[in-house]
Amino acid sequence: MEINRFIEMVVKQSIDRASQVLSKTLRAGAKIELESISAVDISQATERMMAEGDKEVMGCMLDLGGDIRCKFLFVISSKDALIFTDLMLRNKLGTTEKLGQVSESAIQEVGNILSGCISNSFSKDFDISVMPSVPIVFTDFLGGIFSNFIFEGSEQEDSIWLVQAKFLVVKVQIECEMFLIPHTQSFFHLQNPI
Amino acid sequence: MKAKILIVDDASIMRKILKNILVSNGYDVVGEASNGQEALELYKKLKPDLVTMDIVMPQVNGIQALKTILDYDKNAKVIMISVIDQRHALKEVIDAGACDFILKPFENERIISAIEDCLHPKAKDTKE
Numbered sequence: 001m002e003i004n005r006f007i008e009m010v011v012k013q014s015i016d017r018a019s020q021v022l023s024k025t026l027r028a029g030a031k032i033e034l035e036s037i038s039a040v041d042i043s044q045a046t047e048r049m050m051a052e053g054d055k056e057v058m059g060c061m062l063d064l065g066g067d068i069r070c071k072f073l074f075v076i077s078s079k080d081a082l083i084f085t086d087l088m089l090r091n092k093l094g095t096t097e098k099l100g101q102v103s104e105s106a107i108q109e110v111g112n113i114l115s116g117c118i119s120n121s122f123s124k125d126f127d128i129s130v131m132p133s134v135p136i137v138f139t140d141f142l143g144g145i146f147s148n149f150i151f152e153g154s155e156q157e158d159s160i161w162l163v164q165a166k167f168l169v170v171k172v173q174i175e176c177e178m179f180l181i182p183h184t185q186s187f188f189h190l191q192n193p194i
Numbered sequence: 195m196k197a198k199i200l201i202v203d204d205a206s207i208m209r210k211i212l213k214n215i216l217v218s219n220g221y222d223v224v225g226e227a228s229n230g231q232e233a234l235e236l237y238k239k240l241k242p243d244l245v246t247m248d249i250v251m252p253q254v255n256g257i258q259a260l261k262t263i264l265d266y267d268k269n270a271k272v273i274m275i276s277v278i279d280q281r282h283a284l285k286e287v288i289d290a291g292a293c294d295f296i297l298k299p300f301e302n303e304r305i306i307s308a309i310e311d312c313l314h315p316k317a318k319d320t321k322e
Contacts (some may be wrong), residue, residue, distance in 0.1 A: 021299065025299040088207060088211070089210065102206065105206040105208075109205040112277055113277050115277075116277025116298070120278065120279045130280070132278075134250060
C-alpha cells in the first residue's frame with residue numbers, strides 16, 4: 001500500500017502544527033522526537049505495542065469525520081498525566097496527586113486541541129471540512145488501548161497507514177504519543193483536486 | 195454591577211480555567227454547562243449577560259445550542275470558544291449570530307477583550 005508523498009507531507013505539517021499548539025497549551029516547549037508514516041501489518045503493529053503492554057496510560061481516542069476519515073489516539077503515561085494537569089491549570093508541579101476527573105478532563109482537552117489542530121490543517125491544505133468527534137478518555141494498559149484503536153481504525157483491512165508522532169515536553173522531560181490511522185480510501189480522493 | 199456569565203464546555207478543566215480567568219477579572223460566573231442542552235436550560239433559568247460556548251460537545255453541540263439560545267432570546271450574547279478554525283464552521287457561527295469567535299488555546303487577554311467588546315459594543319463609525 002503506497003503512501004502518496006504529498007499526503008505524507010501534509011500529514012507531517014499537521015503534526016508540526018500540533019506540536020506548536022501543544023507547546024502553547026502547556027506553556028512548555030514540546031518538540032517532535034519521532035515522526036513516522038508507514039503502511040503496517042495490523043497484527044505486527046498490535047504485537048509491537050503489546051510488548052509495551054504493561055505500561056498504564058491515559059488515552060484519548062476520537063474520530064475525524066467529514067470529507068476525510070481518520071482515527072486519532074493520544075496517549076500519555078498515567079504519572080505524566082498528573083504533570084500535564086498541573087501545567088494546564090498553571091499549578092505548581094506536584095499539586096495534582098491522583099488521577100481523577102480533572103486529570104481525565106485535561107487529557108480529553110489535550111486530545112481535543114491536538115485533533116482540532118490536525119483537522120484545521122487538513123481543512124486549510126485541501127479546502128475540505130473535517131470535524132473531530134467528542135473524545136473518549138481511557139485509563140488502561142497501553143497494549144489494550146492500542147489494540148482497540150487498531151481494531152476500530154482498521155475497518156477489517158489487513159494493513160493500515162499508521163502515523164506516529166512522539167512529543168517530548170522539554171521543561172518537564174515527559175513523553176507523549178499521538179497516532180493517526182487515516183482511512184485510505186477517503187484520503188485517495190484528495191489527490192484529485194490538487 | 196458584575197456581568198453574569200454562563201460557561202459551556204464539556205471539559206471540566208476548560209470550565210475551571212475559564213472560571214479562574216473570569217472571576218479574577220471581576221465577572222460573576224453564574225453557571226456552568228457541559229453540553230448544549232444544559233446550556234439552554236441554564237440560560238433560561240439564570241439569564242446571564244453573556245455565554246462562552248464550546249463547539250464540539252456531546253448530545254447538543256455548540257452551534258446547535260447557539261442557534262437555540264438565539265431563537266429563545268435574539269439579544270443573547272454568545273462567544274464561541276473552540277479548536278475548530280475552519281471556514282465553514284466560522285461562517286456558520288457568524289451567520290447564526292455569535293458575538294465573537296476565539297480559537298483554543300487562547301491568551302487570557304483575548305477572552306477579556308472579546309467579552310468587553312460583546313458587552314459594550316462601540317458605536318460603529320458611520321462616516322461615509
